Amino acid sequence: VACRKKVDTSIIEPGIEMSKMVDHLIIGQGLCGTLLSSELRQAGRSVVVIDDADPASSTRVAGGIVNPVTGMRMVESWMIDDLLPAAREKYLTLERELKVGILHETEILEFHLTKEQRDLFHERKAASAYLQDETEIVGYEPYFRFYHGVGKIAPALLVDLMAMLDAWREELKAAGCLITERFERTACEIGPDGVRYKRIEAATIIFCDGVGGMNDPYFGRLPWSTDKGEALLVSIPGLPRGIIYKQGIAIVPWRDDLFWVGASHDWRTSDLQPTAMFRDKVCAQLDQWLKLPYTVMEHLVSSRPGNVERRPFVGMHPLHSNLGIFNGMGGKGISTAPYFARQFAMHLSAGAPLDPAVDIKRFTRILTK
Numbered sequence: 001v002a003c004r005k006k007v008d009t010s011i012i013e014p015g016i017e018m019s020k021m022v023d024h025l026i027i028g029q030g031l032c033g034t035l036l037s038s039e040l041r042q043a044g045r046s047v048v049v050i051d052d053a054d055p056a057s058s059t060r061v062a063g064g065i066v067n068p069v070t071g072m073r074m075v076e077s078w079m080i081d082d083l084l085p086a087a088r089e090k091y092l093t094l095e096r097e098l099k100v101g102i103l104h105e106t107e108i109l110e111f112h113l114t115k116e117q118r119d120l121f122h123e124r125k126a127a128s129a130y131l132q133d134e135t136e137i138v139g140y141e142p143y144f145r146f147y148h149g150v151g152k153i154a155p156a157l158l159v160d161l162m163a164m165l166d167a168w169r170e171e172l173k174a175a176g177c178l179i180t181e182r183f184e185r186t187a188c189e190i191g192p193d194g195v196r197y198k199r200i201e202a203a204t205i206i207f208c209d210g211v212g213g214m215n216d217p218y219f220g221r222l223p224w225s226t227d228k229g230e231a232l233l234v235s236i237p238g239l240p241r242g243i244i245y246k247q248g249i250a251i252v253p254w255r256d257d258l259f260w261v262g263a264s265h266d267w268r269t270s271d272l273q274p275t276a277m278f279r280d281k282v283c284a285q286l287d288q289w290l291k292l293p294y295t296v297m298e299h300l301v302s303s304r305p306g307n308v309e310r311r312p313f314v315g316m317h318p319l320h321s322n323l324g325i326f327n328g329m330g331g332k333g334i335s336t337a338p339y340f341a342r343q344f345a346m347h348l349s350a351g352a353p354l355d356p357a358v359d360i361k362r363f364t365r366i367l368t369k
């Protein structure tokens with residue numbers, strides 16, 4: 001990809017006052033747009049990011065957990081031995097650069113719901129270093145009712161996504177690289193030599209627009225699979241913070257002394273309405289599990305931008321070499337996106353190869369129909 005020289009670094013937030021030439025125009029500043037723009041700038045590339053700051057974006061609703069094991073069967077998450085250290089390193093780097101707390105090393109306490117779950121945990125423990133004995137865990141009786149023991153999942157990470165997005169937003173703004181508005185596809189011309197959007201010229205445009213990507217004329221044909229997720233913000237005075245508690249749902253330390261409690265998965269609907277059914281179900285579980293009083297403060301809902309294959313969409317369009325995508329992280333973006341943002345940035349800036357498991361070239365047939 002040709003590298004363009006920046007000709008103007010004047011502040012262009014909130015509107016586009018001056019013309020600007022950049023290497024990469026990035027659409028969306030959720031988790032993916034944040035990490036990719038950061039990696040590209042680190043690789044010496046110039047970027048402009050356009051984001052409409054949707055408060056219900058997936059990243060702004062997510063719990064922020066990097067859990068090294070997945071599902072009821074507690075199998076190790078895909079590539080976790082590579083993804084977890086890369087995530088830790090990236091969030092720490094951003095924390096230092098932006099001077100804001102982002103990364104918390106933590107552990108997950110798994111309160112077994114049944115004897116069968118406890119037995120499964122013990123069975124799986126032999127195969128995974130992330131599952132640890134419950135014998136060291138004592139002292140949770142004042143807070144929870146539990147009858148089948150507790151297992152520990154560690155290391156795990158907890159990422160303050162809102163702090164990261166807000167601080168990166170300020171950084172982009174200060175560098176004159178952020179436009180806060182809705183990107184309009186009709187105003188974007190894609191030519192053989194680059195992309196023009198209003199007064200911006202870029203060598204490439206990369207879409208990091210979350211579920212918005214499903215309606216994209218170029219990438220809409222990818223095998224998307226969105227997953228509605230709901231969570232509650234709950235006040236639980238007296239519950240120790242710094243640890244994640246899990247029993248089907250997770251109780252996660254959140255900002256402002258609150259806890260994030262969630263989340264649901266619903267692949268069947270595209271509506272983004274909070275449901276009484278979810279709230280009632282979570283409250284019924286908290287009534288049984290928690291010994292402490294609690295108050296529900298807020299009900300969050302969003303949609304995870306996923307892929308039926310459960311692998312990200314990364315790379316350049318097979319027919320349009322200046323059109324790219326970094327998306328499809330599903331329910332595992334916090335662990336997956338840092339590793340592949342680095343890989344994609346190295347691909348764009350130095351021609352490094354992309355992992356075929358994530359490269360959208362694997363969908364060449366449907367993208368070129």
Ligand SMILES: Cc1cc2nc3c(=O)[nH]c(=O)nc-3n(C[C@H](O)[C@H](O)[C@H](O)COP(=O)(O)OP(=O)(O)OC[C@H]3O[C@@H](n4cnc5c(N)ncnc54)[C@H](O)[C@@H]3O)c2cc1C
Pocket residue numbers: 027028029030031032033050051052053054057058059060061062063064065066181182183184208209210211212228229230231262263264301302303304305326327328329330331332333334335336
């Ligand atoms: C309830 C819930 C809980 C979750 N918990 C976890 C978790 O604990 N751990 C984990 O790993 N993952 C979790 N996830 C998944 C995680 O949130 C996603 O993998 C990740 O945040 C996706 O990031 P993204 O940047 O692709 O999308 P988004 O965060 O949706 O970002 C897209 C951005 O693009 C902007 N945008 C879109 N269209 C346009 C346009 N036309 N013009 C301008 N801007 C535009 C939006 O405003 C937004 O800022 C959870 C998701 C949900 C819903």
